Amino acid sequence: MSAAMDTESTYSGYSHYSGHSKKAHRQGSRDRHKSPRSKDGSRSEKSVTIQTPPAEPLLGNDASRAEEGQDDNWGETTTAITGTSEHSISQEDIARISKDLEDSVGLDCKRYLGLTVAAVLGLLVFLTPIAFILLPQILWRDDLEPCGTVCEGLFISVAFKLLILLIGTWALFFRQPKADLPRVFVFRALLLVLIFLFVFSYWLFYGVRILDSKDTNYQGIVQYAVSLVDALLFIHYLAIVLLELRQLQPMFTVKVVRSTDGESRYYSLGHLSIQRAALVVLENYYRDFTVYNPALLTASKSRAAKHMAGLKVYNVDGPGNNVSGQSRAMIAAAARRRDSSHNELYYEEADHERRVKKRRARLVVAVEEAFTHIKRLQAEEQQKAPGETMDPREAAQAIFPSMARALQKYLRTTRQQQYHSMESILQHLSFCITNNMTPKAFLERYLNPGPTLQYDKDRWFSKQWTLVSEEAVTSGLQDGTVFVLKCLDFSLVVNVKKIPFIKLSEEFIDPKSHKFVLRLQSETSV
Amino acid sequence: LSYLIFFSFQQRIEIHKLRQGDNLILGFSIGGGIDQDPTQNPFSEDKTDKGIYVTRVTEGGPAEVAGLQIGDKIMQVNGWDMTMVTHDQARKRLTKRNEEVVRLLVTRQSLQKAVQQSMMS
Numbered sequence: 001m002s003a004a005m006d007t008e009s010t011y012s013g014y015s016h017y018s019g020h021s022k023k024a025h026r027q028g029s030r031d032r033h034k035s036p037r038s039k040d041g042s043r044s045e046k047s048v049t050i051q052t053p054p055a056e057p058l059l060g061n062d063a064s065r066a067e068e069g070q071d072d073n074w075g076e077t078t079t080a081i082t083g084t085s086e087h088s089i090s091q092e093d094i095a096r097i098s099k100d101l102e103d104s105v106g107l108d109c110k111r112y113l114g115l116t117v118a119a120v121l122g123l124l125v126f127l128t129p130i131a132f133i134l135l136p137q138i139l140w141r142d143d144l145e146p147c148g149t150v151c152e153g154l155f156i157s158v159a160f161k162l163l164i165l166l167i168g169t170w171a172l173f174f175r176q177p178k179a180d181l182p183r184v185f186v187f188r189a190l191l192l193v194l195i196f197l198f199v200f201s202y203w204l205f206y207g208v209r210i211l212d213s214k215d216t217n218y219q220g221i222v223q224y225a226v227s228l229v230d231a232l233l234f235i236h237y238l239a240i241v242l243l244e245l246r247q248l249q250p251m252f253t254v255k256v257v258r259s260t261d262g263e264s265r266y267y268s269l270g271h272l273s274i275q276r277a278a279l280v281v282l283e284n285y286y287r288d289f290t291v292y293n294p295a296l297l298t299a300s301k302s303r304a305a306k307h308m309a310g311l312k313v314y315n316v317d318g319p320g321n322n323v324s325g326q327s328r329a330m331i332a333a334a335a336r337r338r339d340s341s342h343n344e345l346y347y348e349e350a351d352h353e354r355r356v357k358k359r360r361a362r363l364v365v366a367v368e369e370a371f372t373h374i375k376r377l378q379a380e381e382q383q384k385a386p387g388e389t390m391d392p393r394e395a396a397q398a399i400f401p402s403m404a405r406a407l408q409k410y411l412r413t414t415r416q417q418q419y420h421s422m423e424s425i426l427q428h429l430s431f432c433i434t435n436n437m438t439p440k441a442f443l444e445r446y447l448n449p450g451p452t453l454q455y456d457k458d459r460w461f462s463k464q465w466t467l468v469s470e471e472a473v474t475s476g477l478q479d480g481t482v483f484v485l486k487c488l489d490f491s492l493v494v495n496v497k498k499i500p501f502i503k504l505s506e507e508f509i510d511p512k513s514h515k516f517v518l519r520l521q522s523e524t525s526v
Numbered sequence: 527l528s529y530l531i532f533f534s535f536q537q538r539i540e541i542h543k544l545r546q547g548d549n550l551i552l553g554f555s556i557g558g559g560i561d562q563d564p565t566q567n568p569f570s571e572d573k574t575d576k577g578i579y580v581t582r583v584t585e586g587g588p589a590e591v592a593g594l595q596i597g598d599k600i601m602q603v604n605g606w607d608m609t610m611v612t613h614d615q616a617r618k619r620l621t622k623r624n625e626e627v628v629r630l631l632v633t634r635q636s637l638q639k640a641v642q643q644s645m646m647s
Contacts, residue, residue, distance in 0.1 A: 519562075519563035519566070520561070520562050520563060520613075521557060521562050521563050521566040521567070522557070522562065522613055523555050523556070523557045523581050523582070524555060524556055524557075524613065524617045525551075525554070525555040525556075525582070525584075526551065526552045526554065526555065526556060526617060526620045526621050
């Protein structure tokens, strides 16, 4: 099950522009099927899954996963999957898609099927103008009016416009999707439907008016094809504006609070749907929030447990199981009890602070001393002492023992010891030595907990996320929207606020109006 | 029942100048004036009042003997109005060489305890 979930998580952005007509048709039907579900009137909580890419790097990890199923990342603005490179795929990569099929055949099959259909249809739409131009030549060449320079000029313009369209589509839409989002995007679906209707109506007109009646005005036909390409370019422009530009201007400020320790951040977002906003929040989560450390939460839990423990309820009024009465009595009694837990907390924290500072001082001194033992050899000196030179790794291993104990003690005190294995420390040490970093730069990683991205993926505690929202996840952000991103151990509560309307007025001050007087208060004795 | 009443009353004060060497001194210092900054006056109740105030009274000087107190606002000096004068004009009117006695009309704010009559009876 988890493997299946893993594989469906990433997919190429290939089907985007290419998937106009028939894909849109399929998409349209899927839309009709999905939209009642996604926009249904009942405000029950909908739980849908957002998956971040799996921990291990993907096979053939450059974007060759087929998309389909959810078109959601059609024209997604970002490029990278964690751990993998940022490619956009070209036509050849489709061949590699089949290599990456793993056990979740069902869903991926649908996706790959959809992808091939989309690719074929994209090609069809791309070839439509060319077909419009070539078909008369093939079918009734002799009847055509000769069309000299004008037509040739139009051929050149069609060729270049198609080239520009191709490059534009490639640049904008052929991207590796970052994530697997639960629902279809409204704008993308609309655009697909639009493109489908558009091309369909052009073909209809062409079929009826030109093919059937074998129109001989070749220049008119070529101009018709040129108008199709122009309109396709405008639709491309519309796609850019709707999918990319509209959400760039910040309209909302979003507050993200982690439920376990209250760490919060603010982000600015534009007009996005809830699921895309969730995606942005998650991407920033890995970079901005310190790593989730369950070891730091045990203290408050034990305090809470002690608070309610030690109270027993005896029912003296006879039999009868008044549970709510009992619990209320317990709470009232616990509140009134004069326990000194606040005292304990204060002294415990002060003590902990002192211990941490002491250990930190020892650590800093140990590392500084260790670093003094290493000296970088200049190029010409290297020849002089061949026997004793070491590469960075060996140098790191040589000085590591002198600081290992202090480092380990510090990590234990700050409860970070699971996050750093000896191997990772050695690696970091050799990295710092290679790059001429000072002891402080080496220690920066250990003294303060860093963002989640800094650590090994096994320690993340947060790879699979669930979006919990009372409103449909494809609806846009509004002022006061609240949604929750849950993972197994904790959740992120997201609160959306609108950026206020700012009324700015101007006031002109003439530089000559800056005049001053002395304010005196003298005292004279008489 | 007793109340504290904060009110101002006028007082006439006659100061006889003391001769010190070549000068006739009165034994107090003044502050204020229409060319000064009224907000820095610590004695005035209304901080836009640009009148002349007594800022210091030397101990044992003629002013103290005559009953002048610190914080008094000088309204008139020998019949000359002092409520709308500059600081220097005020000084000049007080230190005229040919006058040995100056009669001041001052306003003083005072805090008094008043006892309600009806409750006493």
